[in-house]
Amino acid sequence: MSINFIYPEYEVVRNEKRCIKCRACERQCANEVHSYDQEFDCMEAQESQCVDCQRCVTLCPTNALKIVKTNNRYRENANWQQQTMEEIFRQADTGGVLLSSMGTPKDYPNYFDKILINASQVTNPPIDPLREPMESKVFLGKKLNKLEFDENDELLSEIPPQIELEMPIMFSAMSYGSISENAHKSLARAATELGICYNTGEGGLNQDLYQYGANTIVQVASGRFGVHRDYLNAGAAIEIKMGQGAKPGIGGHLPGKKIQEKVSRTRMIPVGVDAISPAPHHDIYSIEDLRQLIFSLKEATNYKKPVIVKIAAVHNVAAIASGIARSGADIISIDGFRGGTGAAPTRIRDNVGIPIELALAAVDQRLRDEKIRNDVSIVVGGSIRNSADVVKAIALGADAVYIGTAALLALGCHLCRTCHTGKCNWGIATQREDLVKRLNPDIGSRRLVNLVSAWNHEIMEMMGGMGINSIEALKGNRLMLRGIGMSAKELEIFGIAHAGE
Amino acid sequence: MIIEGKDIYFADLNKAIKQADASEVTVNNIIGQRYIGSGVQGKNLILHGTPGNALGAYLDNCNITVYGNVQDAVGDTMNNGEIIVHGNGGDTLGYAMRGGVIYVKGNGGYRVGIHMKEYQENKPVLVVGGRVGSFLGEYQAGGILVVLGLGVDNSFPTGNYCGTGMHGGVMYIRSDVPPQNPLPHLLIRECAREDLTEIQPFIKNYCSYFNILEADIFNKPFYKITPGGGNHYNTIYAHN
Ligand code: SF4
Ligand code: SF4
Numbered sequence: 001m002s003i004n005f006i007y008p009e010y011e012v013v014r015n016e017k018r019c020i021k022c023r024a025c026e027r028q029c030a031n032e033v034h035s036y037d038q039e040f041d042c043m044e045a046q047e048s049q050c051v052d053c054q055r056c057v058t059l060c061p062t063n064a065l066k067i068v069k070t071n072n073r074y075r076e077n078a079n080w081q082q083q084t085m086e087e088i089f090r091q092a093d094t095g096g097v098l099l100s101s102m103g104t105p106k107d108y109p110n111y112f113d114k115i116l117i118n119a120s121q122v123t124n125p126p127i128d129p130l131r132e133p134m135e136s137k138v139f140l141g142k143k144l145n146k147l148e149f150d151e152n153d154e155l156l157s158e159i160p161p162q163i164e165l166e167m168p169i170m171f172s173a174m175s176y177g178s179i180s181e182n183a184h185k186s187l188a189r190a191a192t193e194l195g196i197c198y199n200t201g202e203g204g205l206n207q208d209l210y211q212y213g214a215n216t217i218v219q220v221a222s223g224r225f226g227v228h229r230d231y232l233n234a235g236a237a238i239e240i241k242m243g244q245g246a247k248p249g250i251g252g253h254l255p256g257k258k259i260q261e262k263v264s265r266t267r268m269i270p271v272g273v274d275a276i277s278p279a280p281h282h283d284i285y286s287i288e289d290l291r292q293l294i295f296s297l298k299e300a301t302n303y304k305k306p307v308i309v310k311i312a313a314v315h316n317v318a319a320i321a322s323g324i325a326r327s328g329a330d331i332i333s334i335d336g337f338r339g340g341t342g343a344a345p346t347r348i349r350d351n352v353g354i355p356i357e358l359a360l361a362a363v364d365q366r367l368r369d370e371k372i373r374n375d376v377s378i379v380v381g382g383s384i385r386n387s388a389d390v391v392k393a394i395a396l397g398a399d400a401v402y403i404g405t406a407a408l409l410a411l412g413c414h415l416c417r418t419c420h421t422g423k424c425n426w427g428i429a430t431q432r433e434d435l436v437k438r439l440n441p442d443i444g445s446r447r448l449v450n451l452v453s454a455w456n457h458e459i460m461e462m463m464g465g466m467g468i469n470s471i472e473a474l475k476g477n478r479l480m481l482r483g484i485g486m487s488a489k490e491l492e493i494f495g496i497a498h499a500g501e
Numbered sequence: 502m503i504i505e506g507k508d509i510y511f512a513d514l515n516k517a518i519k520q521a522d523a524s525e526v527t528v529n530n531i532i533g534q535r536y537i538g539s540g541v542q543g544k545n546l547i548l549h550g551t552p553g554n555a556l557g558a559y560l561d562n563c564n565i566t567v568y569g570n571v572q573d574a575v576g577d578t579m580n581n582g583e584i585i586v587h588g589n590g591g592d593t594l595g596y597a598m599r600g601g602v603i604y605v606k607g608n609g610g611y612r613v614g615i616h617m618k619e620y621q622e623n624k625p626v627l628v629v630g631g632r633v634g635s636f637l638g639e640y641q642a643g644g645i646l647v648v649l650g651l652g653v654d655n656s657f658p659t660g661n662y663c664g665t666g667m668h669g670g671v672m673y674i675r676s677d678v679p680p681q682n683p684l685p686h687l688l689i690r691e692c693a694r695e696d697l698t699e700i701q702p703f704i705k706n707y708c709s710y711f712n713i714l715e716a717d718i719f720n721k722p723f724y725k726i727t728p729g730g731g732n733h734y735n736t737i738y739a740h741n
Binding site: 345 | 536597599620668739740
């Protein structure tokens with residue numbers, strides 16, 4: 001065997017005075033880092049396998065453990081950093097395409113952090129959200145430019161189908177298969193309690209979860225997993241997945257070994273067969289073709305469900321969105337390049353696509369310029385991290401946001417970024433029964449409800465501060481934003497002034 | 502019940518079909534209206550003319566007979582039922598179908614049977630009488646694709662890249678010559694008559710629907726194509 005060039009990234013530091021050798025860490029670690037040495041009566045650690053998921057640290061009853069990033073360094077320089085060198089070692093070892101999970105860890109600019117929110121002083125009084133009426137409800141779907149009534153004031157116009165949300169936040173698409181049954185249950189229950197929606201992703205819908213249909217968005221991707229008439233009619237809306245922020249231009253591939261009995265049932269494919277969902281929909285080569293898929297779905301659901309088209313934020317996103325708005329879609333969902341994923345080629349994740357903030361500003365402006373902004377709602381995702389990001393996104397023109405990574409963090413994810421190994425110690429990105437049951441859907445859904453309710457409250461506080469009492473009045477209200485430390489070009493794309501102006 | 506298909510907008514036509522209070526609906530003079538049969542339940546549709554794209558999409562509990570040619574994406578994600586086409590089919594015929602049977606008397610276009618998959622008791626079958634374009638059975642994950650190559654002599658009746666990405670299911674191709682340049686991940690062998698029992702009933706139906714002698718089908722060899730073992734997707738990645 002050749003030498004392994006890669007030094008373990010983490011050190012397992014065990015405080016021997018505190019350790020009572022209960023072996024909880026050994027039982028908790030699916031990466032088999034910890035073991036007990038009978039002969040010397042001590043715990044040992046295979047550090048090279050540790051991914052710093054913090055499970056053992058959290059569960060250690062005596063706080064005897066900590067995981068620290070090793071300070072052993074290669075002789076790195078500004079150009080050749082340790083990570084860069086290790087990736088070369090890995091590929092030289094295996095000849096493989098590098099595969100990673102979760103959003104890109106690279107240090108690209110985060111424009112949400114360069115945008116500041118306004119508040120009223122003196123002239124336009126703030127509103128106290130605890131005691132005064134404040135509307136966080138939103139409707140997603142095509143809005144009519146005018147309403148027609150007959151002589152008895154009865155509405156003649158047919159209102160296009162809408163998704164009604166109690167607050168402008170939804171859980172983004174994560175398929176059953178990429179995440180566990182208990183993670184899906186947690187999301188479905190929380191969405192129902194919050195009056196929002198979660199999204200099945202492209203893995204079909206578990207029979208047990210049909211009861212949450214009114215709060216479910218069902219997804220249709222190129223592989224059409226689990227798609228059938230009942231599925232299409234089960235949800236509040238249908239989302240066509242054209243792309244994903246973490247891997248624009250790349251499709252999905254769930255290896256056969258992750259397709260066990262239950263996953264096979266929801267995907268409607270045999271056990272153990274690879275689920276391949278390539279990036280191209282081979283029936284869609286144009287906006288006209290997209291229109292065809294949209295209307296075949298509308299026909300199959302008698303025009304009762306809004307259709308969402310989800311794309312990744314890429315360079316020409318504004319022009320693409322303009323085409324989608326004309327294709328008959330009711331909602332466009334745009335996923336920024338910092339968005340999470342269960343598995344993506346590292347190079348794609350870290351180099352392809354653009355930040356959601358820029359994509360959103362460009363799309364909203366383009367649709368306004370072309371006077372078709374009311375024809376579609378815009379939902380954005382791709383690393384919305386807190387309620388301030390939500391407020392900024394809405395002021396930049398979004399109707400609502402999708403949160404994925406933040407929702408998983410609420411469920412216990414510690415961002416170890418190894419979802420693709422299928423050994424998630426927190427019971428989220430895994431199908432191993434013993435691991436899945438670590439996530440209790442009662443607790444999981446409660447934590448999600450807590451998180452989103454807290455955000456909603458914060459959103460109302462920020463809106464109140466601006467003297468705004470509804471999401472509708474905040475939407476596209478770029479006057480409420482100022483840039484800090486941005487170039488003139490960046491400010492121009494965002495359509496906002498610099499702080500101090 | 503009979504509906505006149507000329508000069509009627511697709512949405513109105515489909516609405517009329519869905520609302521028709523009859524188990525059998527005939528539509529005459531169809532001029533390219535799309536999505537016919539999508540979302541229709543418990544009906545037999547007899548169609549004269551040329552239905553447009555996505556005929557029978559998500560088909561469930563419904564049968565369709567077409568006297569004419571059909572266009573693209575026929576039977577997209579169909580769940581069960583039967584589609585019989587007395588003419589030619591277009592591209593992505595039977596896209597992701599998971600159950601039911603499609604019979605096309607004549608030829609098929611590009612990417613016929615793409616993403617076809619089977620599930621539990623559902624095993625889709627697609628029979629094309631003539632030849633098909635390139636990428637037959639692309640990403641095929643299950644089900645049976647049959648290409649009879651009627652009227653094609655001395656050439657394999659599929660285009661290039663037959664079975665690319667195929668990882669399940671089976672194809673039976675009738676041809677007097679073996680495939681040229683077959684893709685390396687496929688297993689291809691000439692069948693003996695007893696290997697054809699699986700498709701016998703479908704060939705019988707094909708012959709009776711389109712008035713063709715069964716003997717004229719079995720006068721040439723069939724090649725059976727299945728994906729080879731080994732999963733090359735799992736070996737191309739390095740965890741990072
Ligand atoms: S992988 Fe997680 S559970 Fe295992 S040792 Fe590392 S931090 Fe602890
Ligand atoms: S979901 Fe699990 S495997 Fe993925 S990053 Fe979070 S803790 Fe790690």
